[in-house]
Amino acid sequence: WNHTLLVVGETAFVFANGGGGIALPTDVAARGSFFFPGYPGNSTMIFEVDLGDPAAMKVTRTLTVEGRYLSARLIDGTIRAVVSSYPQDLPFVYPSNEASEDIALDANRRVIDMTTLENWLPEYTLVESDGSSTEGLLVACDRTHRPAEFAGFETLSVMTFDGERGVSAGDASGVIASGETVYASTESLYVATNVWVPGNWFFEDADEFNESYSTAIHKFSIDGASPAEYEASGSVDGHLLNQFAMDEYDGYLRVATTDGPPWGFEETSESFVTVLEQQGDRLVEKGRVGEMGKGERIFSVRFIGEAAYVVTFRQTDPLYVVDLSNPSNPTVAGELKIPGYSAYLHPLGEGRLLGIGQEATEEGRTLGAKVSLFDVSDPSDPKEVDTFVLEDAYTEVEWDHHAFLYWAPEQIMVMPLQDWQNDFAGAIAFKLDDGIREFGRITHDKDDVGPAENECKQLEIGEGREKMIVQVCGPNDSSYLEGYYCDVMPVEELTWIAEEFDVEGDLDELGPDDTVQLCWPEYNDWNPIQRSLVIGDELWTMSWRTLQSNSLADLEILHQLAIG
Numbered sequence: 001w002n003h004t005l006l007v008v009g010e011t012a013f014v015f016a017n018g019g020g021g022i023a024l025p026t027d028v029a030a031r032g033s034f035f036f037p038g039y040p041g042n043s044t045m046i047f048e049v050d051l052g053d054p055a056a057m058k059v060t061r062t063l064t065v066e067g068r069y070l071s072a073r074l075i076d077g078t079i080r081a082v083v084s085s086y087p088q089d090l091p092f093v094y095p096s097n098e099a100s101e102d103i104a105l106d107a108n109r110r111v112i113d114m115t116t117l118e119n120w121l122p123e124y125t126l127v128e129s130d131g132s133s134t135e136g137l138l139v140a141c142d143r144t145h146r147p148a149e150f151a152g153f154e155t156l157s158v159m160t161f162d163g164e165r166g167v168s169a170g171d172a173s174g175v176i177a178s179g180e181t182v183y184a185s186t187e188s189l190y191v192a193t194n195v196w197v198p199g200n201w202f203f204e205d206a207d208e209f210n211e212s213y214s215t216a217i218h219k220f221s222i223d224g225a226s227p228a229e230y231e232a233s234g235s236v237d238g239h240l241l242n243q244f245a246m247d248e249y250d251g252y253l254r255v256a257t258t259d260g261p262p263w264g265f266e267e268t269s270e271s272f273v274t275v276l277e278q279q280g281d282r283l284v285e286k287g288r289v290g291e292m293g294k295g296e297r298i299f300s301v302r303f304i305g306e307a308a309y310v311v312t313f314r315q316t317d318p319l320y321v322v323d324l325s326n327p328s329n330p331t332v333a334g335e336l337k338i339p340g341y342s343a344y345l346h347p348l349g350e351g352r353l354l355g356i357g358q359e360a361t362e363e364g365r366t367l368g369a370k371v372s373l374f375d376v377s378d379p380s381d382p383k384e385v386d387t388f389v390l391e392d393a394y395t396e397v398e399w400d401h402h403a404f405l406y407w408a409p410e411q412i413m414v415m416p417l418q419d420w421q422n423d424f425a426g427a428i429a430f431k432l433d434d435g436i437r438e439f440g441r442i443t444h445d446k447d448d449v450g451p452a453e454n455e456c457k458q459l460e461i462g463e464g465r466e467k468m469i470v471q472v473c474g475p476n477d478s479s480y481l482e483g484y485y486c487d488v489m490p491v492e493e494l495t496w497i498a499e500e501f502d503v504e505g506d507l508d509e510l511g512p513d514d515t516v517q518l519c520w521p522e523y524n525d526w527n528p529i530q531r532s533l534v535i536g537d538e539l540w541t542m543s544w545r546t547l548q549s550n551s552l553a554d555l556e557i558l559h560q561l562a563i564g
Contacts, residue, residue, distance in 0.1 A: 006074045008163030012049040013079060017042055017069045044069035044083045048167045060129045063167050065138055066122040067157070071182035071243075073189065074163065078225045081159045082191060083138075084179040085122035090115065117141070122155055124169040139174035147233035148282050151177035151216050156191055158220050158228040171227035175218050183246040189220045189228060190246055190253065194261075195235055213261045215240055217253070217276070217283060234283025236274045240298075244345075244401075247303030252277055252286060252327050256310055258297040265314050267295045273308050275327045289330040292320050299357065302345035307333075307379065309353060313341035314364055319355075321379045333379035340370050343398035346406060348432060351377025356397045356404070356415060359389045369393040369417060373436050386435035393419035396530065405532045406432075407539075410552065412439060414532045414539065425528040427541055429555065440555040442539075444527055444546040452481050452519070461497065468520045470497060475513040484519040491516055 006013045048061040067085025091111055095104040117137065121144065125135040139157050157174040161167055179191040195214045215238065219231040238259035240246065245256040253276040260269050271292040276283040293312025300311040308322040308330075319342070321334040339362060342355025352375060359370040368391035375383045396403040396416045405414040411433045418425050426443035430436055452458055456473040469484060480486075494516050510516070531542045538549040538558060547561040 002069065004072060006072060006079060006163070007051070008074065008077055008079070010050065010052045011163065011166065012051055013072075013163070013167060014047040014049060015069055015072050015081060016045045016047075018045050042068050044081070046081060046167050058129075061167050062127045063124060063169060064127075065124045065157075065159075065169075067155070070179055070191070073182070073184045073222075075184070075186055075222070076225070077163045078222075079159075079161055079163050080184070080189060080222055080228055082179065082182050082189070083122065083157045083159070084193075085138075085155045085157065086178075087120050087153060087155075090119055120153075120155070121174075122157060126167075126169050134169075136169070138169060139172045143173045143230075145173075145175045145230045147175055147177055147216075147218065149216075149233070149235070151175075151195070151218075151233065152193075154178040156218060158189060158191075158222075158230075160222075160225075160227040162225065173220060173228045173230050175230045175233065177216060177218055177233065179218065181240065181243055181246075183243040183248075184222065185248040187221065187223060188231070188248055188253075189222050190217055190248070191220075192217045192240055192246065192255075194239065211260075213238060213259070215255075215257060217246070217255065219253070219278065219283060232278045232281045232283050234276055234285075236276070236285075237272065241301060244303075245298070245301045247308075249303065249305070249324070250327075253283065254303055254308060254324060256298060256301040256308060258293070258312075262297075265295060265297060269297060270294050271296070271298050271310060271312055273310065273322050273324070273330055275324065275330060277327070287326070287328040287330050289322060289332055292322075292332065293318055299341045300343050300345050300355070302347065302353070304347050307376075309345055309376065311342045311345065311355065311357075313360075319374065319382055319384075321376060321382050323379060334376075334382050336374070336382040336384065338372070338384050340366070340372075342370075342372060344401055344404060346404065348373075348406070349408075351375060352432075354406075354413065354432070356395060358394070358398070359387075359391075367391055369395050369419075371413075371415075371430065371436055373432065388430070388436045388438065390417070390419060392421040393417055393424075396528075403530060403532075405534070407534050407552075412539075412552070414442075414541075416529045416532075417441075418528050427529040427532055429539070442529065442541055442548070442550055442555060444529065444541070444543045444548055444560070452484060454481055456481075456517075468518060470494060471517050471519060472510060473515045473517065474511065475515075481517075481519050484521055486517040486519040489516050489518045493518075 002017045004015045044065040046063040047059050050058050050060050065083050067083040070082040072081040093104045093107045095101045122138045124138045127133045155174045156177045156179040157172050160171045178193045180193040183190045192215050195216045214235045216235045218233045220228040221231050222228050236255050236257050238257035239262040240257050247254045255274045258271045260266050270290055272290040274288045275286040277286040296312040296314040299313045302309045306325040310320040312318050319336045323333040324330045340360040341357045343357040346354045355372040358366040360366045371388040372384050373386040375385045403416050413430045417428045428441050429439040431439045452469050456471040458469050458471045461468045527543045529541045529543045533540050537552045539552050540549045549559045
């Protein structure tokens with residue numbers, strides 16, 4: 001699960017999380033056999049796929065690593081994959097109460113005394129196309145580091161391999177720490193997670209836990225094609241939202257956080273932007289600005305050059321413009337309060353910023369999908385110059401930026417949109433040349449599923465996309481109806497439908513063994529568009545079951561291919 005994909009030339013690299021077993025990419029797999037690395041818990045799986053012959057694609061290598069797959073980055077043909085591995089096979093004892101803590105501590109110390117490197121560091125297994133395999137420790141001892149402050153028992157590993165040469169287990173670097181959120185510039189890779197807290201006082205004093213909640217950040221250098229190297233670690237107060245809450249600029253790391261843990265709202269909470277500087281093996285605070293969104297938490301962040309744009313929300317949506325030109329003294333340059341919130345921010349250039357999220361009432365109740373166009377050319381006076389709102393709708397862009405597309409040459413923005421009220425699951429395109437102008441909508445529905453044919457007696461109800469079919473099938477008749485989904489319905493429902501649609505007498509009297517079915521077109525099933533991209537002068541979109549291209553000029557459908 002959690003698949004991601006990178007492509008280098010004619011090779012694809014598929015990253016995923018899985019259990020303890022993986023399928024062999026050889027004739028062994030074709031016979032249904034499986035390879036088990038011999039350890040419990042989560043594993044990271046990296047599949048190398050040869051795309052040279054599209055009609056006969058094949059897996060050429062499979063790398064399995066102990067631990068959770070976090071993320072991967074591709075920069076100039078070099079791939080870095082990040083894995084967080086917990087030593088799961090250690091028989092630690094957990095105290096059931098305070099009186100048993102000393103007993104558990106003594107037992108756990110004896111467990112540690114008996115361990116070897118293999119118990120602590122992640123192992124890997126690399127399976128070649130001929131079925132041969134190699135295995136060993138993922139990170140060598142001389143490439144394993146500890147942070148200046150204790151950060152947990154996991155090993156955070158960054159693997160480096162050349163996309164042209166294919167997947168390998170070599171050149172990994174690690175630090176003894178846990179990891180969650182990954183951000184990378186062209187020179188550095190950062191991994192953040194909440195700071196490991198000893199003891200169980202979280203359950204005894206929630207307020208103290210909230211006040212002490214902080215985020216650890218670990219830095220790796222990724223210069224050119226060289227293997228990643230661990231550099232330094234540090235921490236900031238509170239929690240960060242996602243990868244957009246970190247940004248490297250002019251040698252500094254800027255981080256946007258909200259104090260406390262990432263759940264709920266606290267009346268005393270506020271948000272910060274902290275500037276970190278590397279000093280030896282530590283990331284230390286250079287400057288910080290706070291007092292943003294009192295009682296609120298961050299919903300979106302975007303760093304652009306010497307500015308940060310931070311959206312907080314609880315009832316209203318303050319957009320803060322933060323001046324970062326002086327790393328030692330960042331300041332809030334401007335603020336704009338509007339209803340709703342933006343969950344994703346995208347720079348459009350020329351002092352314009354696009355926000356995608358939800359409209360809301362003054363009390364904070366969300367109403368539907370919202371697109372906002374901001375003028376931030378004057379940092380001290382940001383303005384919302386145009387909006388688009390569709391009630392009872394939402395877009396996947398709110399939580400997955402991969403769903404967003406902005407095509408700068410034509411100033412076209414495309415985002416998936418799902419609107420239950422109006423039975424719409426597709427994508428909506430906007431022109432952003434002069435405000436926000438709806439350019440058109442794209443769906444993967446079919447206008448007509450064709451004639452319904454089988455041996456059953458049929459009655460059509462409604463027209464077009466709303467057309468349904470009631471069919472009565474005898475005991476020996478075929479009930480399959482191509483292009484439709486059919487459910488058996490009680491006989492009394494047939495009477496109600498006949499009266500509702502004024503079709504009494506259109507169906508013959510039912511026999512004792514007849515089956516009544518209500519059938520509706522397959523295209524009425526929810527088939528939301530998830531991704532879009534531009535190839536040449538065509539706009540391609542992908543849904544669960546369809547690939548489709550539309551003309552970029554007028555959105556006329558050009559090609560459609562069923563994929564599921």
